[in-house]
Amino acid sequence: MRGIRQHGLGRSLYEECTDGMDALAAAGFSGEAARLLAFFPPVSRNPYQRMLYARGFNHGFACFPLADLGEVEGLPDDLKLVMHYHWLHRVFDKCDTIRQAKKATDHFLDRLKRQKDDGHTLLWTVHNILSHAARFPDEEKALRAGMADIADVIHVMNPQTRDLCAPQYTLDDARLVSVPHPSYQGVYGDYICARQARFDLDLNPDDKVFLLFGSLGPHKGTRQFLAAFDRLQEKLEGKGRVLVAGSPGAPDFMDEILALTSGRADMRLLRAHVDDQSVQTFFKAADVVVCPYPIGLNSGVMATAATFGRPSVVPDVMARSLPGTEDCVQAFEPGDMDSCHQACLQALEKAAEGHTAVTLSNWAAANSPEEISDRFFKALLPRLQDLP
Known part of the structure; x- marks a missing residue:
């Protein structure tokens, strides 16, 4: 066979x-x-x-x-x-x-x-x-x-x-x-609870966790988001945490990412392909999924976030790409990190609202x-x- x-x-x-x-x-x-x-x-x-x-x-x-x-x-x-x-x-x-x-x-x-x-x-x-x-x-x-x-x-x-x-x-x-x-309903493992996911990643229940997920490269805005994170951290009174997970990109770019994350207790970097059973750990540990892309039209990461009931932050051109999730998506102006930070804060508010997970769960089932x-x-x- x-x-x-x-x-x-x-x-x-x-x-x-x-x-x-x-x-x-x-x-x-x-x-x-x-x-x-x-x-x-x-x-x-x-x-x-x-x-x-x-x-x-x-x-x-x-x-x-x-x-x-x-x-x-x-x-x-x-x-x-x-x-x-x-x-x-x-x-x-x-x-x-x-x-x-x-x-x-x-x-x-x-x-x-x-x-x-x-x-x-x-x-x-x-x-x-x-x-x-x-x-x-x-x-x-x-x-x-x-x-x-x-x-x-x-x-x-x-x-x-x-x-x-x-x-x-x-x-x-x-x-x-x-x-x-x-949506990715039925595609990725989906059976652990959020507290277990945070425990697995050594995160506290009251941390404000932002996930940047997917293959790492200079075209996705990862470097810019990490470099500007301190400004957002001030508004979060030190409770902010960043998870970066995905297959590594070119060595010179990865050197830059390592320089930005090394020695920081509020940033975690996983430089590896994430298997289908482990995807849930990162998304369930997150409050908000951030796609800080300078350009975009559609995003599998955005769809994965919605599948796991997590609001997302995306460039404005992408905000309406998943009809039915608009209320759970916060848009920012590409290239403007202050705009991105404001969207992150708004998404945190959405994450705390019980109807957000319900809306996204309904979208995932319907799509x-x-x-x-x-x-x-x-x-x-x-x-x-x-x-x-």
Whole structure:
């Protein structure tokens, strides 16, 4: 028996497609009702893709990861795919110069045009206006503008996506489907109590705990938040505590984070990937989850905070990205730490209100991965059927 399906481990794309068609036929789908969806790039540590595709078979979609785009051009003429693209900045992974990035952009967009000419359908999920750490912003704008022009269907999660992206590139309203980010209900362990979580992290019950969670890098505002924390600490009369947890970034950046946190009793730094059973410890120990990002559109960390009943502090462009949680989200002006501190204080007040956890718990249940996956495919299917 093979392990969990992961394309690229000894199986060709053609084999994945035939397996998918056989599985769909067994599920009662055939002909035009059976669709193959290949997603790129596949990301294993972020559960978003598995969550989104969780109910695909219920709607006639066999979904599988695609590691090599080149294989698509070798498929027989009778095999057509829905090509679902996610984090486009990965196109630049092997680029070191602007010239290379321009060439990668042109090559990728040419490939998309060939896929359409061959009869495949192109679907794009807009995760961000630009990637958090855009190394080639002008080239990435061109890449996204090209994708926006070529894609048959564009999936957005933040209701304001079109307007927020408009200064950089244009999204055609007629091709948009809006389905929000799912909660993480049932994805992460969720069984310890908040007091146990604080005990595990050596925190006191009356500490005011702020969590910064996720992979560590200079593009997320972590350094700026830590450097300015003393101003917030004064307002908290020394009761403030900061938890920073996530996979480490570049060595020079981590040196800066270590310099800011070392020797401080009010800051804790975990430089490691947090496994699915340990995520609950950090979120349940926190009063408030802070996303001090200078730019953003959607956030899995924000959705995780809501799943665990914790209010969040996010940049203003992100504040309405999870419909139904607005009352539990405090927005700040990106780049303004005083604004961020004020939002943190307001979020602490929300954390103390009993209805906040209830509101977020209701949101998490209504937007579970199963529910959002069903909504995604129900929204997608008629758009595909309307295509020429």
